Amino acid sequence: IAEGCDRPCSFCAIPLMRGKHKSTPIEELVTEAEKLAANGVKELILIAQDLTYYGLDIYKKRNLAELLENLVKVDGIDWIRLHYAFPTGFPMDVLDIMKREPKICNYLDIPLQHISDSILKSMRRGTTKEKTTKLLKEFRAKVPEMTIRTTLIVGYPGETQEDFETLRDWVKDMRFERLGCFTYSHEENTHAYNLEDDVPEDVKMQRANEIMEIQSQISWELNQQKIGQEFKVVIDRKEGNYFVGRTEFDSPDVDNEVRIDATSTYLKTGEFATIKVIEAEDFDLYGEVVL
Structure with missing residues (x-):
């Protein structure tokens, strides 16, 4: 959207860019x-x-x-x-x-x-x-x-x-x-x-x-506080015995993730699912699919 940056970006690890702001129409x-x-x-x-x-x-x-x-x-x-x-x-x-x-x-x-x-x-x-x-x-x-x-x-x-x-x-x-x-x-x-x-x-x-x-x-x-609540979750990948996704409150790679047991359900990467949170750690949520 705008070019020009004076600091490394923790989100996408891009190199330093400098210059004036430039908006794309x-x-x-x-x-x-x-x-x-x-x-x-x-x-x-x-x-x-x-x-x-x-x-x-x-x-x-x-x-x-x-x-x-x-x-x-x-x-x-x-x-x-x-x-x-x-x-x-x-x-x-x-x-x-x-x-x-x-x-x-x-x-x-x-x-x-x-x-x-x-x-x-x-x-x-x-x-x-x-x-x-x-x-x-x-x-x-x-x-x-x-x-x-x-x-x-x-x-x-x-x-x-x-x-x-x-x-x-x-x-x-x-x-x-x-x-x-x-x-x-x-x-x-x-x-x-x-x-x-x-x-x-x-x-x-x-x-x-x-x-x-x-x-x-x-x-x-x-x-x-999220335990027992239901969230719309996008499925990013399968990792071991878990499908790993995110809520709207989380960006990829830097924020919390939602893990769903892959041995008991199937989810498609890139698709959305409604997930009920059943367990929570400091930076991870564990959930099950709401059918």
Whole structure:
């Protein structure tokens, strides 16, 4: 959707790309979606450095909602998933269509990176802890079913123990449904490369592990609430004695998975099934087919 990126992408492991944002016209994206649907594709994942920027260069306005309005009309597409929407300038009309249109997954990847105001300023994120917290609360108020995924960085140059504790306590309070945490890597040709990489590697790892331990507990608690519930699940693959799928609240490779006993039922890869959750771990659900 938009070219130009200044960071490695944890979702698709693409190499670094740089340059100005460049939006692809709605008609071209709809045509591409129609071709994919004709070939049996059922899930679209919209990925950009910043989805919220979409349309500003060619339509002179943030036009993600109109793009979604057109994509939901494509026959054969069941799910449309949003990745990488930055908190600054988020178009709230996107939430209206997410709530209204069943094809738009109740899912949003919003890479926040940190929450300490001093670190956010150094990262040039253009926001604050107060603004970000307010925005996330608005998301959940407007679309209570939404799963929010974020990624965080620990060990950024100048990150003090106080900065880290601010981030840690905030993660506890916000209870993200999906979260990844990475240690800072000192990369050339980035703004941060001009700063001193002053957080020791062992401290970076300890901080990342602490965040992920907190998230593991949060994820386990949220997953326990799903036991007994039924979900629409897409089947991605067969692995050993299990068919492995995902709900609308999970992107491939990075989020929770649903495992169904393959010795007692048959499911077709790429198709959808209604699954009742019978058991839950911190990052996996186990279910059975609802006949």
